Amino acid sequence: MNSEWMDLAAGRGGLAAGVIVAGVVVVAVLIGAFWLGARVKRRESRPPTPEEQPRLPEGGPVREVREHREPDEVPRSDTRLTPHELGNHGSSPTRTGSGSERPRWDEGSSGSFGSGGPGGG
Numbered sequence: 001m002n003s004e005w006m007d008l009a010a011g012r013g014g015l016a017a018g019v020i021v022a023g024v025v026v027v028a029v030l031i032g033a034f035w036l037g038a039r040v041k042r043r044e045s046r047p048p049t050p051e052e053q054p055r056l057p058e059g060g061p062v063r064e065v066r067e068h069r070e071p072d073e074v075p076r077s078d079t080r081l082t083p084h085e086l087g088n089h090g091s092s093p094t095r096t097g098s099g100s101e102r103p104r105w106d107e108g109s110s111g112s113f114g115s116g117g118p119g120g121g
Contacts, residue, residue: 067096 074086 069096 075081
């Protein structure tokens with residue numbers, strides 16, 4: 001027998017042992033991860049029961065309400081106002097406007113595109 005074949009066989013055996021050890025380590029890490037996940041899951045609160053789930057109101061689902069609101073006027077001043085001088089603008093309640101019809105653009109006036117002149121429609 002040639003001794004080169006013996007050296008080659010011994011080298012492959014070491015490589016195989018390394019692969020087996022690496023596989024055992026990977027399996028151990030996976031088992032540990034599942035064990036840790038189960039521990040965390042046990043500490044979580046339980047899911048709500050069907051009786052604890054939210055219910056629809058008696059009148060059915062809530063719908064969108066469209067109404068015209070009066071504008072919240074900005075106070076007039078000779079100097080520039082800073083945000084803290086404006087007060088509760090934007091968060092204070094407004095009153096319902098007198099007209100129920102929403103303001104619309106007039107035909108032929110400027111809109112979102114162009115100058116409002118005759119266009120290629």
